[in-house]
Amino acid sequence: MEPSRKKTVELHQAKWLIEPGCVLLVSSGDTKKANVMTISWQTPIHTANPFRFLLVMRRNRYSYELIDENSELVVNIPGEELLEAVHTAGVISGRGIDKFRKCGLTAEPSVKAAPPRVAECAGHLECRVMQRIPVGTHDLLICEPLVAAADPRKFDRHWITEQHKTLHYMNGTLYGVMDRTISAATGEVD
């Protein structure tokens, strides 16, 4: 059963939660010891059956240690209203503090994964980390969702920009806001 207001998103549609290239709140750990961090470096790598994406994470992160323990994480998609929480979660470490509390975010139990969801976010991907590929100081974390969910008022096969405005990292304290949706005249991208 999905927590309040969220509905299950079929996994072959889950790509569209992150495809716009928005910043993500990534939760790790479990209900006893959880962390959350902001990640801008993400991309899908396989469309469906299975849908897979990757996160780029520096190996010295506290979240990296927690993911090392149970190979699970939850991707949460924040909207414009979470700007300050998103930025704070990107600049401070969760080592030795309750970062959810520090950021004013609520940890709620996931449906399948050990790490909690961020209740304030409009969509979630509960994931298993399938593979880690080292590149320089970072690892590419190859993730496969176990379950996905979103607020149906904000997401219906794509983000409804009138209801949910994703954040896109620009530089320093600046974020771009995806404010508007336009349609090309014809054709479908493969």
Add this chain to the structure above:
Amino acid sequence: MEPSRKKTVELHQAKWLIEPGCVLLVSSGDTKKANVMTISWQTPIHTANPFRFLLVMRRNRYSYELIDENSELVVNIPGEELLEAVHTAGVISGRGIDKFRKCGLTAEPSVKAAPPRVAECAGHLECRVMQRIPVGTHDLLICEPLVAAADPRKFDRHWITEQHKTLHYMNGTLYGVMDRTISAATGEVD
């Protein structure tokens, strides 16, 4: 010397051209035989010294063949005004046709790389492909810029959303438009 209106962007600042997660027009080949395709699946993987990013490309693409020949590509950053060209470049193959012409785009010589730039775009990253990592049906192309450039009226350490609105792929024929920039109250993201 940079072509008209574009100024060199220092490589330690080049990340900000693609960091928002926008769609890219990727050109390949050389001045005799060039192609261009739309890519939404991209992310930085290393900030600077060197800045590196990755593109996710299906191995059966014509662009993949061209990149195989000289290990170079040019990333061009389109704005909202190029919506139809972006979408067309994403749905048709360049095999056997002049895709620049088909999309109404202009190939102009690059400064260092063999593939041409897309003249209509506001920024460019001329790149060497350093490594290819196979993942399923796609390869992760690890790219390092040789030179970067942007229109200084549209980019100054970040995209100026009043002047340049990046496109973000949403689903089907739909694209999100990054219309607005907001700032968090304090702090710098590491």
